[in-house]
Amino acid sequence: MGEAPNLKIEVLWKLGRNLVNCQVIERSLKTLVSHCDVVVTMRADDVPTTVYVAGDVSGNTLGILIEKFKATVLRPERKEPDVVTEQRTSGAMFSFRMNVVDPEGAKRFVAELDWLVCARNKLAHAFLEHWQPDDDERMAGTIRMLDEQNPRIAAIQSVLLEQILHLHSVNQVLASSEFDAVLEAAWWNECPTLKALKDHAEQGARPDGWCYVSRGAELAWAQAPDDAVQMRDRYGVRTFTELLRAYPDFEVMDEVLPNGATRTLYRMRPPAGEGGALDEPAPAGTVS
Structure with missing residues (x-):
């Protein structure tokens, strides 16, 4: 014991x-x-x-x-x-x-x-x-x-x-x-309309970095017609301009033409710390 x-x-x-x-x-x-x-x-x-x-x-x-x-x-x-x-x-x-x-x-x-x-x-x-x-x-x-x-x-x-x-x-x-x-990349592939707009902004922009919403819309209709036709149901907007403004990846600006009319431009938003304030687009008529 x-x-x-x-x-x-x-x-x-x-x-x-x-x-x-x-x-x-x-x-x-x-x-x-x-x-x-x-x-x-x-x-x-x-x-x-x-x-x-x-x-x-x-x-x-x-x-x-x-x-x-x-x-x-x-x-x-x-x-x-x-x-x-x-x-x-x-x-x-x-x-x-x-x-x-x-x-x-x-x-x-x-x-x-x-x-x-x-x-x-x-x-x-x-x-x-x-x-x-x-x-x-x-x-x-x-x-x-x-x-x-x-x-x-x-x-x-x-x-x-x-x-x-x-x-x-x-x-x-x-x-x-x-x-x-x-x-x-997976996110963009799941949103073909937005991807078409992104591709145009990266490949079809003017020398000043801006591109035309109208041209981006044409490409989106051509590349992703099924997605574009469902824009309202899929993305909650009616127009391509509204779609671009709804996503922080893009910047949108109205360019004033010599006759007083406007056309809408867009570009990819620069990464944080790059680009600063919005660059003014080149004067209308000087760049095709």
Whole structure:
């Protein structure tokens, strides 16, 4: 009986170790489940919006998290999320999945996750049957049980940590300027009328950088007739000039002609810090 105090201390320390490691696993699962399906949208004002399909998982228990993990991160196929986006929004969905090269190994890992739920619940809610401070033999058996659990818990923790490192690498890509360019290109491709206007502004502008709305409209009708005819329903405006004024990517100006009439010009808005105030277009009649 003289060793009982040391046995009690050892049992309590190893119980705490295993429970803390289970909490680390729980936190890892929350990270992976909440970030496994992400929708990034680019609105008309060039502001990206991120939607995490899984929603808030902060209150999920370990068992629920593991079931979600098995249904998402461990699942090779992806189900389209029920995410509503505005008409003027283009987006892309990104899914993070484990690279399962060994199906049998994946099955064993699922079995280990199921074991973890049971083991952790017994530690947290049914440990009193293993806590027999007056029985050295029972306490020694509890220590052996905790020591047998530890490498299995650590192995699960290691696998999940590796996946989180992969996820961080993906997030770095999504946060890069290269990805911003890809997303912007996708946005323009989803709006063919606007893309036709953009292409004309970049390729058909006058030497002073301005181009004619009327010519841009002709090209839009030629390149995207189905989209242009739905302008009111798709973009909420009736005319090409209204469309250009509605989007911050463009600047619009009325040019006064010698006879007092006006014609409408537009150009791509210079990046922040470039271009300054609007440049006055060249005098009418001097540039064709």
